[in-house]
Amino acid sequence: MADGKATGQTILVVGGGLTGLTAAVESAEVGHHVILLEKEPQLGGRVSQHNKYFPKLCSPSCGLEINYQRIRNNPRITVHTLAEVTKIEGQAGNYRVSVRKAPRFVSDKCTACGDCSRACSTEVEDPFNLGTAKAKAIRNAHAFAFPSHYFMDPGFAGSEEARKLVEVCPVGAIELDQQAETLELSVGSIVWATGWKPYDAEKIRPYGFGRHANVTTNMRFERLASPFGPTQGKLVRPSDGKEVRKVAFVQCAGSRDHNYLAFCSRICCLASMKQATYVREQYPDSEVTIYYIDLRAMDRYEAFLKKVEADSQIRWTKSKPARIDEDPATKDPVVVGEDTLTGVRYAERYDLVVLATGMEPMSSSAKPPADGVTQDAYGFVVNDGGPVIACGCSAGPVDVASSVQTGTAAALKAIQTALKAGGR
Amino acid sequence: MAYDLSFAREVYKNSEMGHWIKMCMQCGVCAGSCPLGPHWEHSPRQLFQMVRAGKKEEVLKSSSMWMCTSCYNCIVRCPRHLPITHIVHGLARYAMEQGMANPQQPTHRFASKVFWENIVATGRVGEAGLTMKLYFLDGLGAGIRMGLEMKDVALGMVKTGRLNPIPFRGKIKGYAGFQAMLQKAAAIESKHKEAKA
Amino acid sequence: MEKKIGCYICKGCGIGDNLDVGALESVARKDQKIPVVRNHEFLCGSEGLELIRKDMESEGVNALVIAGCSPRAKVDEFRLGAALMDRVNLREQVLWVQPVAEGDDTAEEDRQMAAVDYLAMGCVKVKKMDAPIPFEDPGFSKDILVVGGGVAGLTAAKNIADTGYKVVLVEKSDDLGGMLSRMHKVSPTKPPYKDPEENPIAGLIAAVKGNGAIKIHTGATIKKTAGAPGLFDITIVKGGKESTERVGAIVVATGFGLYDAGKLPAQLGHGSSPDVITSLQFEEMAKAGKIVRPSDGQPAKRVAFSLCAGQRSTEHLEYCSGACCVYSLKQALYVKEQYADASTYLIYQEVRTPGQMEDFYRKVQDEGGVFIKGDVTQVAKGAGGGLSVEVNDKLLRGKEKLEVDLLVLAVGMTPSLDTVDPNKASPVGAGEFDYTKSVLNLDYRQGPSLPELKWGFPDSHFICFPYETRRTGIYVAGPARRPMGIAASVSDATGAALKAIQVVESVARGAAVHPRAGDLSYPSFRKEGCTQCKRCTEECPFGAINEDDKGNPLFNPTRCRRCGTCMGACPQKIISFANYSVDMIGSMLKEVEVPEEDEEKPRILIFACENDAYPAMDQMAQNRAKISPYVRVIPLRCMGSMNLVWVADAMSSGYDGVLLMGCRHGDQYQCHNVRGSALAEIRLSKVSETLDRLQLESARVRMVEVNIMDADKLPEVINGFVDDIMEFDPNPYKAF
Known part of the structure; x- marks a missing residue:
């Protein structure tokens, strides 16, 4: 990681999640200069919010760490965080890109000693924990955040306490007068890897998320299961902290549904199977029910389905639940629907219901700011020779391995496009 | 019984909104959403699969589509945007057209006879008369029994102004126009029937 | 060049306040005899870094011991161009984990001892390190071998050539195109994801044939793959004649086989009537023109597709082939295209149409395709020359019959590459290997085949690194790696092309690829100490080490991933890296x-x-x-x-x-x-x-x-x- 010159052959990668990281390191390891942009203060994207990956049930930080090492050791990669593309002009091999860089209020003198965060008494909403916990107004997003430079909440920067914290930093890294800046980059090609965001579960009214205390989402459940999450990994329910012994997972919460997202988000079946193992591992006497339309464990993920199916405490109900009620006395959620294999109507009570909410492409709202970008009805970017090369969940809902795989393919396409400027 | 698309095609073509049936993915939301769900012989989803499987007799003789109260929960929730309420009503009507609807099905009896006669007579529903007719459909004894059973509900409804105990006499304003509308509708319908035939 | 070590102790982040930095300096200077020893209040700041830079310029310091924070922190700052460096982690490994209460002299003494030990270890480490000299060979080639001339292989070849590298393409049959050339159309890849698209294979074949950078060997197989990345020597056999090519990396895209329909359960009816065919036979029929009953040539307007035929089954293929649901949708539309009054039935276990393919699913339903959740339980002769297919319908909860003209069995994909289970004993010495049975015939001590992950596929075990195989510089793409459809194969092959290019470029720099990307060190050994115990050659996870006739290891530095497993395995302690x-x-x-x-x-x-x-x-x-x-x-x-x-x-x-x-x-x-x-x-x-x-x-x-x-x-x-x-x-x- 170092300052790279933005020459005609530089590749711009937009998005510092696993897909973008991959596109960046893979092209840099061929020998190209890469500028990697991330709109959050630190890299890692959605995967860094996950507790474990399916099917190996291993930690995302393990692979991220290797990728961060590859960035640290590669002088051809330049990383800009808190950076968003505002304009793209030009043509293949020769693009001019405007980037807005928001202030971090902490300079790269920061040694991540943590003194400021410990001294800080103000807590703010923590997007990393998806509303399940608060965080210090000056912090590292999470344990393995990279670059490991702290950042300050913009709303906090003007406060009295922020001014006091300036004195706390032993190396003088807190700079409250930092302003947003605009970078003008000249690049040969652009990889678009802005990924996805969890579908807003409150929009799925019949399921009561936001109204029922013990209806949560799959991404929140990842944070709940994480040893670095709000409960240090203890699976308890939000209303009363009770251990969750009976848990339902509701598939296609917002996916395959014309009222919400009409496409299939692909990963949610496997994600729920994985999360079912979290419950089963933590509480051996627990019971889990997975409500589904079709179990989509593609190709060799079939082995993972078989493994989860082998646990008799995990039940499968082929049904898209009609609604979720809440018992006002106990706050138990009650799942209501029809078991399509038996025709029986059920109303089943649980400690916690996890909605397997789908993936909405970031690009559905944050469109690539360029002429000639094709997007499908859902906002995914179509690779049809336009100014950006989409990969990972910018192009379609994919799992982690496919994100990396398409990020690698995009790296080659980016190299080919950048080479069109060769000699100029 | 064999899967045979001739019945399905018939429904897609002739039954109101019937062509939507092919889009059902059998998720079960409609059945779970229906407030009367447990009382249905076949849930909408099942009816749709039966249509696709060519089970004409079973579908058209089913009492299920007569159970719909038009609450629209299923339409609102259907992930495939099927207009389920309309499809179900369409099937009921198609069963009637085909002469396969069970004449003893209470809703059928109520809708096609009691309700119809009541509204056609004056141009509006006479609540008291309609209720009486409904109760006495199965004879005097059954009517009295039913009336006694429901008397508290009825009194409550009267008290709150939900039921007018005085039968509506005379005709609505513009009854002639109402009649003309009915005649026009009947003409359109018979034209449709001819076209289908 | 003479090594001159400079030791720099940072006093920031509380180190100076809590440790006796003077004593540490004296350890470096006196005990360790480090010629240049300095401290600074804030070493990673510009002034601190300047201090080091100055010493490197004026004092000739070329090896650094930096005592301060973790080697994972401040990497950019301390990239000062020194060939040798160690970061002594006083902050995370001493200071932050050994809190000392006020006045607790013992604890303070313990903490100082730890700091002294770590500093001493860092000094010794740098003393014992040499700067790696990148491995070079005048014979390095940047050309890339692509094995397989189907859609994945052609895509890889075209992409490699389009990036400016030469390609050697080997295809075992006489024509390019592979399985896809036997197919009619492909499933949608572009919005609105509703209609099958034209088969791209003819255009791809023409592009590859017309590209001067791609040398094509059809009707050819590989008799031997010797060497290592940058230095692979490929013996190609064509019409009995042998030729060799030197390449730097290999993309294997040998596609898939089809599960033998003859082995399918009898209830699926294969063999009972000519009107029960496989999905590939159906593609060929659609490509040839009319969709008819093979038995009597009558139009086949009523077609049933039995998905997962012999798949997701412990008796047959345990996995899902990942593509059959989508290609069966496409095939249902072929019928509809030919016959407006077509009846198509898709008999499924789970409809697997992920992502935007859900739109394609809806399109087929809109076209009247009927989906039946269940299994085919019996196939018999139907009325009028057709088939009567009995289905256990799980949603209608009973046996139902379908009268159809054709039953298409979506048989699964089988692996196309020879693989070995890495957990079983090495096949070395197991007798003469039949080279006609191997795709690559690797001349590797650990055997001619690629290590297997599961079910005969050499897929990567890693979620985060799906291209990482255990044979450096050899990347498997498309359904040869794991079952996948056409669009996925195209993307997979493009990524594999990148990895192959990355290897030849890394090899040219003498650098390792993932996971120690960029590492210039590589192992060497002291031959006179070797007892030919073969542990290194057996244990290398990447098969990097061959053996000579006497059992001495023959290192292939460009196969090496620099993990040091050989070094750990050696009982004679004779394997080492310049810096490890x-x-x-x-x-x-x-x-x-x-x-x-x-x-x-x-x-x-x-x-x-x-x-x-x-x-x-x-x-x-x-x-x-x-x-x-x-x-x-x-x-x-x-x-x-x-x-x-x-x-x-x-x-x-x-x-x-x-x-x-x-x-x-x-x-x-x-x-x-x-x-x-x-x-x-x-x-x-x-x-x-x-x-x-x-x-x-x-x-x-x-x-x-x-x-x-x-x-x-x-x-x-x-x-x-x-x-x-x-x-x-x-x-x-x-x-x-």
Whole structure:
């Protein structure tokens, strides 16, 4: 990681999640200069919010760490965080890109000693924990955040306490007068890897998320299961902290549904199977029910389905639940629907219901700011020779391995496009 | 019984909104959403699969589509945007057209006879008369029994102004126009029937 | 060039306030004889860095010992161009995990001792390091071999050529195009994802044939793949004649086979009527023109598709082929295209139409396709020359019959490559290998085939690194890697092309590829010390080492991923890297001052995997967990590089215990070098002999699995081990 010159052959990668990281390191390891942009203060994207990956049930930080090492050791990669593309002009091999860089209020003198965060008494909403916990107004997003430079909440920067914290930093890294800046980059090609965001579960009214205390989402459940999450990994329910012994997972919460997202988000079946193992591992006497339309464990993920199916405490109900009620006395959620294999109507009570909410492409709202970008009805970017090369969940809902795989393919396409400027 | 698309095609073509049936993915939301769900012989989803499987007799003789109260929960929730309420009503009507609807099905009896006669007579529903007719459909004894059973509900409804105990006499304003509308509708319908035939 | 070491001690982040930096300087200067020793208040700041730069320019300092924070921090700042450097982790490994209460002199003394030991180890490490000289060979080729001329192979070849590299394409049949050339159309890839698209294969074949950078060998197979990345020598056999090509990397895109329909369960009716056909036969029929009943040539307007035929089944293929649902949708539309009054039925277990393919599913329903959840239970002759297919309909909960003209069985994809289960004994010496049965015929000591992951596919075990196989420079793409459809194969082949290009470029720089990307070191050995025990050649997870006739190892530096497993395996301690060796680690551990027995301060050595355990320890320090002051940590490239002699050295030097922290191993291994931690465990199982010989308890040496997220568990793991060790008497070898 170092300052790279933005020459005609530089590749711009937009998005510092696993897909973008991959596109960046893979092209840099061929020998190209890469500028990697991330709109959050630190890299890692959605995967860094996950507790474990399916099917190996291993930690995302393990692979991220290797990728961060590859960035640290590669002088051809330049990383800009808190950076968003505002304009793209030009043509293949020769693009001019405007980037807005928001202030971090902490300079790269920061040694991540943590003194400021410990001294800080103000807590703010923590997007990393998806509303399940608060965080210090000056912090590292999470344990393995990279670059490991702290950042300050913009709303906090003007406060009295922020001014006091300036004195706390032993190396003088807190700079409250930092302003947003605009970078003008000249690049040969652009990889678009802005990924996805969890579908807003409150929009799925019949399921009561936001109204029922013990209806949560799959991404929140990842944070709940994480040893670095709000409960240090203890699976308890939000209303009363009770251990969750009976848990339902509701598939296609917002996916395959014309009222919400009409496409299939692909990963949610496997994600729920994985999360079912979290419950089963933590509480051996627990019971889990997975409500589904079709179990989509593609190709060799079939082995993972078989493994989860082998646990008799995990039940499968082929049904898209009609609604979720809440018992006002106990706050138990009650799942209501029809078991399509038996025709029986059920109303089943649980400690916690996890909605397997789908993936909405970031690009559905944050469109690539360029002429000639094709997007499908859902906002995914179509690779049809336009100014950006989409990969990972910018192009379609994919799992982690496919994100990396398409990020690698995009790296080659980016190299080919950048080479069109060769000699100029 | 064999899967045979001739019945399905018939429904897609002739039954109101019937062509939507092919889009059902059998998720079960409609059945779970229906407030009367447990009382249905076949849930909408099942009816749709039966249509696709060519089970004409079973579908058209089913009492299920007569159970719909038009609450629209299923339409609102259907992930495939099927207009389920309309499809179900369409099937009921198609069963009637085909002469396969069970004449003893209470809703059928109520809708096609009691309700119809009541509204056609004056141009509006006479609540008291309609209720009486409904109760006495199965004879005097059954009517009295039913009336006694429901008397508290009825009194409550009267008290709150939900039921007018005085039968509506005379005709609505513009009854002639109402009649003309009915005649026009009947003409359109018979034209449709001819076209289908 | 003469090595001149500069040692720089940072006083920032509380180091200067809590440690006796003057004493540390004197350790470096006097004990370690480091010529340039300095400290600075804030070494990673511009002034501190300038101090080092100046010494490098004016004092000729070319090797650095930087004592301050973790080597994972401030990497950019300390990239000062020194060929040799060690970062002594005083902050995370000493200061943050050894809080000292006001006035607790013992604790303060312990902490200072730890800092002294770590600094001494860093100095020794740099003394024992040499700058790696990148491996070079005048014969390096940047050309790339692509095996397989189907859609994946052609895509890879075209992309490699389009990026400016030459390609050698080998296809075993006489024509290019593979399976796709037998198919009619392809499933939609573009919005609105509703209609099958034209088959791209003809255009792709023309583009490849017309590209001067692609040399095509059709009707050809590979008799031998010798050498290593940059230096592969491929023996190609065509029409009985042999020729050789030198290439730098290989993309294997041999596609898939189809599961033998003859083996399918009888109830699916294959063989009972000519009107029961496979999905590929159906494609060929659609491509040829009319969709008819093979039995009598009558139009086949009523077609049933039985999905998962012989798939997701313990008796047949255990996996899902991942593509059949979508291609069966496409095939249902073929029928509709030809016959407006077509009846199509898709008999499924689960409709698997992920992503935007849900739109395609809806399109087929809109076209009247009927989906039936269930299994075909019987196929019989139907009325009027058709078939009567009985289905166990799970949604209607009963047996239903379909009268159809054709039944199409969506048979699964089978692997196309020879693979070996890496957990079974090496096939070396198992007799003459039949080269016609192998695609690549690797001239590797570990056998001619690629290591298998599962079910005959050589797929990567890694979620984060799907292209990583265990044979460097050889990338498998398309359904040869794992079952996949056409669009996925095109993308997969494009990525594999990138990886192949990356390897040839890395090799040209003498650099390693993933996971130690850019590492210039590579192993060498002292031949006269070798006893031909073959452990290195057997244990290398990447098959990098061949053997000569006498059993001496023949290193292939460009196959090497620099994990050091060979070094750990060698009982003679003769394998080493310029900057990583048995002697280096051995010298480091001996540099720790082991207190006398009567001081009652045990010393415990921790070997930590630098990929997972070490970052977890940094995190533990960030949490300010309290760790026993008696432990000393040495990071290893990989547990696979752990040489047992270090354990023996530690014991004979008076350490009281040794703890090894490696990654999870077994089926769900996380070791980036595949077998490192597993091999360490096996080696460790033999250490009890050594300990017995030294008359020491075998429980003094323990290996634990540490995940990168285990920061919260580590204090218990480490302090618990220390407590256990303190139950024993002190190591009696302290006296010697």
